[in-house]
Amino acid sequence: MQDALNARLQALIAEARQRLADGSAALRAAYDAHPRTSTVLEGRTRLVDAEVAGLWQACGMPANAALVAVGGYGRGELFPASDVDLLVLLPGTADVETRIRLSAMVGALWDIGLEIGHAARTVDECIEAADDDITVQTSLLEARFLAGNALLFTELEERYRAALDVPTFYKAKLLEQEQRYARFDDSPYSLEPNCKDSPGGLRDLQMLGWIAQAAGLGRNWRDLARRRLITGSEASELRSVERFLQHLRIRLHYLAGRAEDRLLFDHQEKLARIMGIGASANRRASEVLMQRYYVNAKMVTQLNTILLQNYGTVIFPGRGAAIVINPRFQAVRELLDIRHEDIFERQPSALLECFLLLQQRSELKGMTARTLRALWINRNRINAAFRADPAHHALFLQILQQKRGIVHAFRRLNEYGILSRYLPAWRRIVGQMQHDLFHAYTVDQHILTVLRNIRRFTMGEHAHEYPLMTRLIQVFDRHWLLYIAALFHDIAKGRGGDHSRLGMIDARDFCVLHGLDDEDTELVVWLVGQHLIMSHFAQKEDISDPEVIQRFTDIVGSERRLVALYLLTHADIRGTGPKVWNGWKGRLLEDLFFAAQRLLRGATPQQALGMDDRLEDARRLLRYHGLRPGVEERLWSELDAVYFMRHSAEEIAWHTRVLYFRPDSDEPVVKARVTEDEDGVQVMVFTPDQRELFVRLTGFFSRLGFTILDAKVHTTRHGHALDSFILQDPGGEARYRDVITLIEHELTAYLARPDALDRPSRGRMSRHVKHFPITPQVSIRADEAGRHYILSLTAADRPGLLFDVAEILANHGIRLLTAKIATLGERVEDTFLLSGATLAQDAQLLRIERELLQRLQV
Template sequence: MKDALCSALQPLIGEARRRLHENAATLRAAYEAHPRTSALLEGRARLVDAEVIGLWQACGMPDDAALLAVGGYGRGELFPASDVDILVLLPAAATLEICERLSAMVGALWDIGLEIGHAVRTIDECIEAAADDITIQTNLLEARLLSGDLRLFAELNERYRETLDVRAFYKAKQLEQEQRYARFNDSPYALEPNCKESPGGLRDLQMLSWIARAAGLGHNWRDLARRRLITGGEASDLRSVERFLQHLRIRLHYLTGRAEDRLLFDHQEKLARIMGIEATATRRASEVLMQRYYVTAKMVTQLNTVLLQNYGTVIFPDRGAAFVINPRFQVVRELLDMRQEDIFERYPSALLECFLLLQQRSELKGMTARTLRALWINRNRINAAFRANPEHRALFLQILQQKRGIVHAFRRMNEYGILSRYLPTWRRIIGQMQHDLFHVYTVDQHILMVLRNMRRFTMGEHAHEYPLMTRLIMAFERHWLLYVAALFHDIAKGRGGDHSKLGMTDAREFCVVHGLASEDTELVVWLVEHHLTMSHYAQKEDTSDPEVVQRFARIVGTERRLIALYLLTHADIRGTSPKVWNGWKGKLLEDLFFAAQRLLRGATPQQALGLDDRLEDARRLLRFHGLRPGIEDRLWSELDAVYFMRHSAEEIAWHTRVLYFRPDTDEPVVKARMAEEEDGVQVMVFTPDQKELFVRLTGFFGRLGFTILDAKVHTTRHGHALDSFMLQDPGGEASYRDVITLIEHELTGYLVRPGVIDRPSRGRLSRQVKHFPITPQVSIRPDEAGRHYILSLTAADRPGLLFDIAETLSSHGIRLHTAKIATLGERVEDTFLLTGAALAQDTQLLRVERALLERLQV
C-alpha cells in the first residue's frame, strides 16, 4: 500500500514544492521591503500549515486521528530555516496501515523541502513522555490543532492540564536555564554569541512565555502587564528586544541559507550592512551591531530576572513573612526587598547599600523584582552630586572591602546600570568588542573576569589551584587595592592611544576623590600603567640574562609592587580566554617573579638567577636518582654559564641523566617526557651540530602538528647541539604519553639523514583571522649588551609559521639561540635571540626584515 500511496503523491509533491518555494520567496521579498517579524513568522507558519494539512488529507489519515503543530511551529512562529515539529495524535496504538500512511506523509514533507521533526503517540503516551521529559512537556504546552479530531485534541489538553504541576514546571525551567547558561559560560557577552541559546537570547524570552502559559498568567507581554507582573514600559521593552532578536535570527537564516543562530565573525559585518547599520569613525559596522546586541542581551537578562521572581511570588505564595533588616530594607523569601516603594528617592544611598547588604547577609539570594525594578528606574539618580557625596564614596569602598560577594556585587551593578553611573568611564567599555582575537570577552566582562580571578586567590576552596597566589595575596596588606587596579587596568580601552597611560588618569582621580592614602594611590596608578610589563618581560625577553632581570626589577622598585603586579598579571592573562593560559606561561611568570624578588632583597644578579643554587639542586636530584658524585663533571665541563642560566635545576638533572655516559656520542640522542605542568611535552635533542638543524627540527614538529611554546638552542664547547623544546597540541586532542615514543623514534631516524627537511603544510587560516586580518610586524634590534640581536614579530598564527621564520633566518646566515613563543588566540607574538654578521649591516638587516615580512604574509 505504501508504494502505491507514494506514487499517487508524486504529482502533489512537485506542485507543493513549487508552491512552497514561490510563496516563501514572496514572504522574503515582502519582509525585506518592509521588515516586520510577525508578518514573516506567522506568514511562514500559515504557509507551512497549508502544505502539511494538504498532504495529511491526501494520505487519507483516519478521521479519529489529529495532526498537531508543536514547539515554535505550534506557537505560530516559524523562522525561515527552522524545523517543522508535528505530533500525530492517535486514539489507540498505530496499525500497520496507519504507519504506512504516516511514513508516506513524512517522506513527502521532506521531499517538498521541509525539515520535519515528528512523533506519533496516543494521549497516554503523550502524558507519560511529558512526565519524563521537560522538553516534551513544553512542546505540548504550545500544541496547535492543524487537522483531524478536535475532541481528541481537547481531551489531550484536558489531560495535560490535569497532570501539569506548575511548581515543578517552574523549577524545571529554571534549572534548564541554569544548565544552558553554564554551557555558554554564564555570559551573553561572548564575541560570537548564539542569538537563540546564549544568555540574553530568544530562549530566555521563550522560557518566560512558557512559564506564563503553564501558570495561566497570560499569552503575551501585554497580558503580564495587565496582571501587574511587569510594567507597561517593561512590556514594551520586552517586545522591542524580542523583535530585534527575531530580526537577527531571520537575517541569519536568510544570509546562511540554514538554521544558523550563531553570530559568527563571518556574518557580523554582512548582517550589519543588511540591517542598515553604518560604521563610525572609530568602529566597524559589525562592532556597532554587536554592541547593540549586547545591550539587548543585557536587558533580556534583567527582565528575565524580574519576571522569574514575580512568577515565583504568584506560583509560591506561601513562603513566609518579611524579616526587617533596617528602616530601608527587609528580607522576603530569601530576597532583599525595599520596605517602601520610594526608598531610593528618599534615601539615594540605598542604591549602593542594597549591594552591600547582599554581601553582608549570606542568606540573601538576590533582590525582589520590585526592588530590581526600582533600582533600574532610579539608576539615573547617580549623578555628579551623588558621586561627590562622602557617604556614597565610603559605601563604594566598603563594597570593595567585603569578605564575600564582591564579584557578584560588581556583576549586578554592571547589569543594572549602577556601575556605569557611578564610574562614568565604565560606560564607554560596556559591550565593547576587542578584535584582537586574544580576548574572548567584551572589555567590561574581561575586567569583571580579572576581578573574579583576583578574588579566587583569596578563597580557600581555590587554594589548591593557585597556592602561591593565595599565599601572596593573603599576606598582602589592604589587598582590596588590587581589586581597584583590576577595575581600572583596561578601562581606557578603545579611546585611542595607550590605554595603560590613559587609564592612569582615571585611576588616580578615583583614588584621590575616594580619599585613598598617597602610598595606596601610587600603587594602584602604577599597576594600571604597568599591568602589561611583567607579561612582556616573561614572554618576550631573555629572563636568563641577569641584565634583563635587573631592568625589570628597576621598573618594579619594591617587593610590594612586585607581588601586586604578579597577582594582577596572573589574573589578567587568565581573564582573557580559557585557551590563552597554560602552565608554561605560569612557569615563566613564576621564574621572573622569584628572580626579581631575590634581587629586590639584596641578592647579586647571579644569586638572583639562582645559578649556584640551581647547580646544587641539580646535583641533589642526580644523587636522588642514584648517580654518584662527580658523574656530571665530564658533561658539565662542555657547557657554559648561559646553558645553566637558561635551564632549571630539574631540566639540567634530566639532561645529565640522559647524557652523562655519552657526552661525545656521534649518534643523535632524542628524549621526550611529559611537561611538569602536564599540558605539553618537553623534548631534548643532543647531536653533533649540523647545518640548518633548527630549521629541520621546527619542520619535523610542524609536520606532527605541534605548537612550539619555547625553544632553547645551545652549542657545547665540543660542537654538539643541545636543544630543548616545549611542545603543545593546539587542538588539545593529543595524548602526550602516546606521542613521546613516536617523537623519540621518528626524530632520531630523521636526524641521521642529513639534508632532509620536513616541510610542514602552511595549513588554513582560521576563519577569525580571515575576517580580522593581522598585519605582520617585524623588529630587529641589538640588546643592551650589544652581544645579541632581539627579533620581535607579530603575525597571524598558522601551521608551519615557525618553520618559515627559521628557514628565512638560516638562509641569511643568522644563528638562533632562544625562541619565546607567545600564542595569543589567533595571533603570535614571538621573540628570538639572534647572532649573525648580516645583523650588523643596515642593508643586510633590512633585507632580513623584508624577507621575514614576505614569509609572514598570509
C-alpha cells in the same frame, strides 16, 4: 498499497516543493521591502500549514487520528530555517497501514524541503512522556491543532492541563535555564553569542512565555502587564527586545542559508550592513551592532530575573514573612526588599547600600522584583552630585573591602547599570568588543573576570589551583587595592592612544576622590600603567640574562609592587579567555617573579638567577636518581654558563641523566616526556651540530601538528647541539603520553638522514583572521649589551609559521639562541635571540626584515 501511495505522492511533491519555494521567496521579498517579524514568522507558519495539511489528506491518514503542531511551530513562529515539529496523535496502537501512510507522509515532507521533527503517540503516551521529560512537556504546552480528529486533540489538551504540576514545571524550567547558562559561561557577552540559546537570547523570552502559559498568567506581554507582573513600560521593552532578536535571527537564517543562530565573526559585518547599521569614527559597523545586541541581551536578563521572581510569588503564595533589616530594607523569602517604593528617591545612598547588604547577609540570595525595578528606574539619580558625596565614596569602598560577595556585587552593579553611572568611564566599555583575537569577552566582562580571578586568590577553596598566589595575597596588606587596579587596568580601551596611560588618569582621579592615601594611590596608578610589563618581560625577553632581570627590577622598584604586579598579571592573562593561559606561561612568570624578588632582597643579578643553587639542586636530583657523585662533570665541562642560566635544575638533571654516559655521541639522542602540568610535551635533542638543524626540527614538529611554545638552542664546546622544546597540540586533543615514543623514534630516524627536510603546509587561514586581519610586524634590534640581536614579530598564527622564520634566518647564516613563542588566540607575538655577523650590516638587516614580512603575509 505502499507503491501506489508513493506513486500518487510523487506528482504532489513536485508541486508542493515549488509552492513552498515560491512562497518562501515571496516572504523574503516582502520582508526585505518592509521588515516586519510577523511577515516571516506568521507567514511561513501559514505557508507550511497549508502544505502539511495537504499531504496529510493526500496520504489518507485515518480520520480518527489528529495532526498537531508543537514547539515553535505550534506557537506560530517559524523562522526561515526552523525545524517543523509535528505530533501525530493516535487513538490507539498504530496498525501496519497507518504506519505505512505515516512514513510516506514524513518522507514527502522531507522531499518538499522541510526539516521535520515528528513523534507518533497516543494521548496516554503523550502524558507519560511529558511526565518524564520537561522538553516534551514544554512542546505540548504550545500544541496547535492542524488536521484530523479535533476531539482527540481536545482530549489531549484537557488531560495535559489536568496533569500539569505548575510548581514543578516552574522549578524544572529554572533548572533548565541554569544548565543552559552554564553551557554559555553564564554570560551574554561572549564575542560570538548564540542569539537563541545564550543568556539574554530568545530562549530566555520564550521561557517566560512558557511559565506564564503554564500558570495561566497570560499569553503575551500585555497580559502580564494587566496582571501587574510587569509594568506597561517593561512590557513595551520586552516586545522591543523580542523584535530585535527576532529580526537578528531571521537575518542570520537568510544570510547563512540554513539554521544558524550564532553571531559568528563571519556574519557580523554583513548583518550590520543589512540592518542599516554603519561604522562610527572609532568602531566598525559590526562593533556597533554587537554593542546594540549586548544592550538588548542585558535588558532581557534583567527582565527575566524580575518576571521569574514575580511568577514565583504567584505560584508559591504566602511563603515567609518580611524580616526588617533597617529602616530602608527588609528580607522577604531570602530576597532583599525595599520597605518603601520611593526609598531610592528619598535616600539615593540606598542605591549602593543594597549591594553592600547582599554581601553582608549570606542568607540573601538576591533582590525582589520590585527592588530590582526600583533600582533600574532610579539608576539615573547617580549623577555628579551623587558621585561627589563622601558618604557614597565610603559605601563603594566598603563593597570592595567585604569578605564575601565582591564579584557578585560588581556583576550586579554592572548588570543593573549602576557601575556605569558611578564610574562614567565604565560606560564606554560596556559591551565593547575586543578584536585582538585572544580576548574572548567584551572589555567590561574581561575586567570583571580579572576581578574574579584576584578574588579567587583570597579563597581557601581555590588554594589548590593557585598555591603561590594564595600565599602571596594572604600577607598582602589591603589586597582590595588590587580590585581597584583590576577595575581600571583596561577601562580606557577603545579611546585611542595608550589605554594604560589613559587608565592611569582615571585611576588617580578615583583614588584621590575616594580619599586613598598617597602610597595606596601611587600603587594603584602604577599597576594600571604597568599592567602589561611583566607579561612582556616574561614572554618576550631573555629572563635568563642578569641584565634583563636588573632592568625589570629597576622598573618595579619594590617588593610590594612586584607582588601586586605578579598577582594582577596572573589574573589578567587568565581572564582573556580559556585558551590563552597555559602552564608554560605560568612558569615564565613565576621564574621572573622569584628572580626579581631575590634581586630586590639584596642579591646580585647572578645570585638572583640562582646559579649556584641551581647546580646544587641538579646534583641533588642526580643523587636521588642513583647517579654517583661526579658522573656529571664530563658533560657539564662541555656546557657554558649560558646553558645553566637558561635551564632549570630539574631540566639540567634530566639532560644529564640521559647524556652523562654518552657526551660525545655521534648518533642523535632524542628524549621526550610530558610536561609537569601535563599540558604539553618537552623534547630534548642532542646531536652533532649541523646546518639548518633548527629549520629541520620546526618542520618535523609542524608535520606532527604541534605548536612550539618554547625553544632553547645551545651548542656545546665540542660542537654538539643540545636543544630543548616545549610542544603543545593547538587543538587540545592530543594524548601526550601516547606520542612520546612516536616522537623519540621518528625524530631520531629523521635526524639520522641529514638531507631529510619536512616542509610543512602553510595551512588554512582562520575565519577569525579572515574578518579581523593582523598586519605583520617585524623588528630586529641589538640588545642593550650589543652582543646579540632580538627579533620581535607579530602576525596571524598558522601552521608552518615558525618553520618559515627559521628557514629565512638559516638562509642568512643567522644563529638562533632562544625562541619564545607567545600564541594569543589567533595571534602570535614571538621573540627570538639571534647572533650572526650579517645582523651588523644595515642593508642585510633590512633585507631580512622585508623577507620575513613577505613570508608572514597570510
